[in-house]
Structures are given as C-alpha cells and as structure tokens.
Amino acid sequence: MAVPQLDGHVIIAGAGIGGLAAAIALARHGIASKVVEREKVFSAEGAGIQLGPNATRILKRWGVLGRLGGGVVCPQCIEIHDGRSGAKLARVPLGDSVQARYGAPYITLQRAELHRALLAQARAHDAIVLKRRFEVENIFSSTANGIAVQAMDGARAKACLLIGADGVRSRVREAIAPHAELKFSGKTAWRTLLDISTLAARFQTPAVGLWMAANAHLVHYPVGGGKTLNLVAVIDDACAQQGWNARGMPDEIRAHFRDWPDDIETLISGAGTWRKWPLVEMPRLESWSQGRAVLLGDAAHPILPFLAQGAAMAIEDADALAQALAGHSSSLEHALMTYQTMRQRRVAAVQSASRRMGYIYHMSGLAARARNLVLGASRPETLLRRYDWLYRFGGEEG
Ligand SMILES: Cc1cc2nc3c(=O)[nH]c(=O)nc-3n(C[C@H](O)[C@H](O)[C@H](O)COP(=O)(O)OP(=O)(O)OC[C@H]3O[C@@H](n4cnc5c(N)ncnc54)[C@H](O)[C@@H]3O)c2cc1C
Incomplete structure (x- = not known):
C-alpha cells in the first residue's frame, strides 16, 4: 500500500541506470511512472562496468539478471600488480567464491548491455511509460497536490512525485540544492575498448587486472563475452581537463605510462580511441528531497x-526508494525521509571507501612499499572477506 499522496504517476528524470532501475522497482510495487530522457535514443554512454553481488542480487530479484545476454563475463579473480615493477602482489578470488559467499555473482559487461536489459524489463511493465527528447529544465511548480516540470522546449509534465535520476550534472538537484557544487577530484579517468584476440595472453584471461603506481593506476577486465577488453586508466591531474566523455589524445595517455612494464605500454599504445572523464566529487547533501522532488544515483x-x-x-537507491514509497509511511514526507535514512550512511561509507582506494592505488615511496608488503602477505580469501560490508548489503532478503 503506497503512501496516500502517491495518487498519480511519478516522473523520473533520466533513463540511465538509476532512472530505469527506479521505474522497475516502483512498478514492482504497483506504482506507475513516466521516465523522461533528454537524448534522442535510449542508450548508455561509457564502456564497461563491473557489478558486485550487492547489485546483481537486486537485478536477480527484479528479473533483470536473466535478461543480460551472452556478453556477461564472470571474472575468476582480481589480480593486483605493482605498476612499475610489474610484480603480481595479490589475488582476490571472485567467480565461485563470490557466488558461494554472497549468493550472487560478480560480473563485468558493456554498460550498453546492462542498459538494454533494464530497458527491456521496463518496457515489459504496463505501469512504465518511456519518453525521449524531454530534457528537464526546471521544476515549474510544486504544491501540496502535485509537481510539474518544464522541459527545454517548453513542454510540461505533471506528477505526484519527481525523481531526479539525471546524473552527476543534475538539473533536478539544481532546483533542490542550488548551492551544491561539483569539485574536480584531481583525477581523470581515460577509457577504451580493445579486441582481446590481438593482446598478450595475460590480458586474455577472465580476470580483473589492477596495476598501481604513483600518480596513476590501470584497471582492465573482459566484456563482450570475453572478446573485448575494457581498459580504464586513471591519472592524477593538476586541473580538470575540458569536457565529460571528451576524446582523449593517445599520445597524451601514452606519455603517462611510458615507464611502465612493456606489456602495459603495448596495451596502452594499441588503443586507438580514448574517452576521458574528469572525476568529480560533491559535498554531502543534507537533504535528498524537497517537497515532492527527490534525488537518486x-x-x-x-x-x-x-x-x-x-x-x-x-540500483540500491532505486530499490530502497520504492520500498519506502510502498511502505507504511503516513505521508510522502515521511516516506522520503525513510528513504534518505536508509541510504545516506551506506552511500557515505561507499564514497569514503572509494576515495581511500584512490589514495592507496596512487601511493609512492615507503607508503607504496608498505602497501605492497601487506598485500603480498594477505591470503586471497582474507582479501575477499574485507568486502563483506559492501557485498553482503541487503543479502538477508535477497
Ligand atoms: C570511469 C568510470 C568508471 C565507472 N565504473 C563503474 C563500475 O565499474 N561499476 C559501477 O557500479 N559504477 C561505475 N561507474 C559509475 C557509474 O557509471 C555511475 O555511477 C552511474 O552511471 C550513475 O547512474 P545514474 O543513473 O545516476 O546516472 P547516469 O548513468 O549519468 O544517467 C543519467 C541519465 O539522465 C539523462 N539526463 C541528464 N540530464 C537530464 C535532464 N535534464 N532531463 C532528462 N534526462 C536527463 C542522461 O542522458 C542519462 O541518460 C563508473 C564511472 C566512471 C566515470
């Protein structure tokens, strides 16, 4: 039984991973939604993506995991290397170990494939309407009875609730929290895809590779059913370079990896097209909602x-928001506060841990040597257990 004020459909701004996930989660609780997307086609930018068992457990419950095609890879481990010497430092088991320990798989796949599966699942629900070429510009009105958004072309749409799933440069957030400012993190991610059959044997295994050195790290894993290698290089940058998903110059990225092991230099040199993302952070928002508008992802x-x-x-946000809205809250305000309470601490913990990993990956000198010694002395299963707090989340009900 949804909260009383949800007496119409919900508008979701953004048909990315979070927006489609929200529509599916709401529909499972009988809440209708209209997802509006600014682009001309429903698709996902970017290259590969890794999904841990905390996410795949939810996708399985929703029936989305089964919709993912033959492009999904279940890597058997994460192999961690020193980026300068090339020495293998440690191995974190994935594959069967993750499935057995967390009851859901660790997978890698093309982002577009995940997006297609979510889209197919959303299209299978009568309660979900999808609309392209609707770029939310602002909240036109928000009253006790409903909310209306205005698109760039002047079109308007009314709903009982607006969910802002419109990504890192969110227009809905601008309306709810106009003072929240994105800050460049000092790191830029470069991404490319390579034909695996052309690469050295060590890159053809079903494994995630992590290579760490001062000021840069590299992550690679197979996608596309094992035929393609997704490569992400993260480098320290003094200032944010232009653009999000802008083209990156191969010579520029090659220069960063010039002193790395030969295999890595060859890997980097073999990539023709690079896209780069200046990585941003934002101070934590005190409130994720205002009136009848709420944020996600x-x-x-x-x-x-x-x-x-x-x-x-x-994906976790979407699941929690739908549960809060469909629960026994006496009011919409209470349901939105329940959602925020369910999510804020969890997300803050993940944000802090991610930042810490970035720091650890780029250590230099004595700190890097100590890091390597600790990793080298750690048993594989012990390294996996360190992720229990992350991957067990929501497992009891999964
Ligand atoms: C280098 C890199 C590697 C990553 N690797 C991983 C990984 O391995 N695993 C993982 O879980 N995450 C990873 N991420 C993070 C992940 O990509 C994002 O967190 C995720 O895509 C967020 O989903 P979202 O739906 O909130 O936003 P988005 O995916 O950005 O979707 C937002 C959608 O809203 C639309 N939109 C924007 N503005 C408007 C508007 N005004 N009106 C209507 N529509 C609008 C956009 O077109 C888009 O479709 C990575 C990120 C980067 C940069």
Missing part, C-alpha cells in the same frame, strides 16, 4: 569509481 551523490560502485549505489 549520481544526482544525489557522485561517487569516485575506485570501488566500481556508482551504478550499484543507484
């Missing part, structure tokens, strides 16, 4: 990608 809490959890947090 990157719009509420941009997360550095060093724990590979941004999309997972958007």
